Amino acid sequence: MAPALKMRPRIGFLTPLRGLLMCGLLFALFSPAIAQQAPTIASPQAILVDFDSGTVLYERAADTQNYPASLAKLMTMAVVFREVAEGRLSPDKEIKVSEYAWRRGGAPSGGATMFAALNSSIKVSDLMRGAIIPSGNDAAIILAEGIAGNELAFSVRMNEEAKRLGLTSSSFHNANGLSDPDQKTTARDLARLAAHIIREYPDLYRIYSEPDFTWSKIRQNNRNPLLGMSLGADGFMTGYLKESGFNLVGSATQDGQRLIVVIMGAKTEKERAEDARKLLEWGFRSFESRLLFGQGDSVGEATLYGGVQGAVPLVGSGAIKVLVPRNGDERIAARIRYEGPIPAPVEKGAQIARLEVSRGDQIALEVPLYAADSVEAGPLWRRALDGAYELVVGLLRQGYEEVMRKVKLTS
Numbered sequence: 001m002a003p004a005l006k007m008r009p010r011i012g013f014l015t016p017l018r019g020l021l022m023c024g025l026l027f028a029l030f031s032p033a034i035a036q037q038a039p040t041i042a043s044p045q046a047i048l049v050d051f052d053s054g055t056v057l058y059e060r061a062a063d064t065q066n067y068p069a070s071l072a073k074l075m076t077m078a079v080v081f082r083e084v085a086e087g088r089l090s091p092d093k094e095i096k097v098s099e100y101a102w103r104r105g106g107a108p109s110g111g112a113t114m115f116a117a118l119n120s121s122i123k124v125s126d127l128m129r130g131a132i133i134p135s136g137n138d139a140a141i142i143l144a145e146g147i148a149g150n151e152l153a154f155s156v157r158m159n160e161e162a163k164r165l166g167l168t169s170s171s172f173h174n175a176n177g178l179s180d181p182d183q184k185t186t187a188r189d190l191a192r193l194a195a196h197i198i199r200e201y202p203d204l205y206r207i208y209s210e211p212d213f214t215w216s217k218i219r220q221n222n223r224n225p226l227l228g229m230s231l232g233a234d235g236f237m238t239g240y241l242k243e244s245g246f247n248l249v250g251s252a253t254q255d256g257q258r259l260i261v262v263i264m265g266a267k268t269e270k271e272r273a274e275d276a277r278k279l280l281e282w283g284f285r286s287f288e289s290r291l292l293f294g295q296g297d298s299v300g301e302a303t304l305y306g307g308v309q310g311a312v313p314l315v316g317s318g319a320i321k322v323l324v325p326r327n328g329d330e331r332i333a334a335r336i337r338y339e340g341p342i343p344a345p346v347e348k349g350a351q352i353a354r355l356e357v358s359r360g361d362q363i364a365l366e367v368p369l370y371a372a373d374s375v376e377a378g379p380l381w382r383r384a385l386d387g388a389y390e391l392v393v394g395l396l397r398q399g400y401e402e403v404m405r406k407v408k409l410t411s
Contacts, residue, residue: 066265178241224248288326314371
């Protein structure tokens with residue numbers, strides 16, 4: 001790992017107005033050589049993310065919505081894993097196979113299935129494997145019914161969990177991933193969901209690496225093609241619908257580094273697997289970690305309104321790292337963004353801003369920032385002074401916006 005960068009952030013707010021505030025350029029990195037070019041891939045949507053730092057190494061239309069197909073089961077399992085981890089669902093609990101689950105997701109459906117028998121009872125531990133390894137639609141529906149009573153009610157839980165995780169471009173309407181015009185997500189949201197599963201449920205995540213699953217005397221191999229490559233891949237799954245194309249989420253580790261790759265909309269299974277392989281190999285070969293701020297280091301300040309002091313220092317939840325190209329020639333810039341000025345009082349540890357790191361034209365990293373100290377509300381005269389300042393600045397802003405509006409109308 002490269003040594004920490006020694007820098008002193010230069011904070012200069014671009015505007016004191018209420019709304020989204022940004023600090024200026026924090027730092028830049030330059031190296032004498034040219035970074036290795038990203039590989040050429042055919043898939044229309046893709047993203048490659050470093051798990052530890054959250055750095056985006058590659059993206060293509062990563063915020064374009066598409067149908068997840070069986071990748072919807074990642075959200076299904078995120079809900080199931082949370083129920084298990086928090087003690088509301090025992091892995092030994094048995095759930096009865098309903099006729100709906102059997103017909104819609106089982107052998108009669110003709111789709112991916114674990115071959116659950118009608119009216120049989122199956123342990124949650126087996127259903128989790130059935131939903132993950134052969135991507136069984138019946139297993140996903142049975143789990144949904146066991147947790148929420150029916151699949152529709154479970155989809156409400158899926159969307160609540162998506163909102164909690166900040167998956168702002170995702171909407172789920174069934175647990176199995178079968179065709180639904182309103183069930184959509186993005187490559188970026190899927191990468192965030194994958195990272196959440198690895199981070200929060202490491203023991204249950206291991207199911208994704210199991211090579212095969214046998215049920216009803218039928219042995220099925222894991223559908224993840226990355227597991228058979230020499231990449232260090234250890235998890236996640238594939239999906240396909242005519243409307244979506246061939247999709248994949250995968251994760252791999254090499255020399256202590258974990259990367260997450262998402263492919264959406266590929267034309268063939270081969271294209272999907274090859275594009276994922278190319279991105280993973282390139283990512284492991286081409287980047288190295290740089291420490292931007294150590295744990296507890298002040299990243300900058302956020303302006304306060306009506307406090308005993310006019311600003312509060314900001315820190316990350318831990319060390320802040322970013323991946324940069326090995327032997328690259330690239331400019332790294334960072335900005336602090338928040339809605340402000342922020343009204344006092346502010347408690348230590350409150351999340352009040354985020355650090356946005358850009359590599360060239362690409363947002364490489366976004367991390368939350370927290371108040372390093374508590375700041376109490378100031379005396380009445382201070383709040384009055386800050387209020388008057390805000391009023392004047394607000395009027396100036398309105399005047400500026402009105403002038404710009406007239407310029408646009410007459411141009």
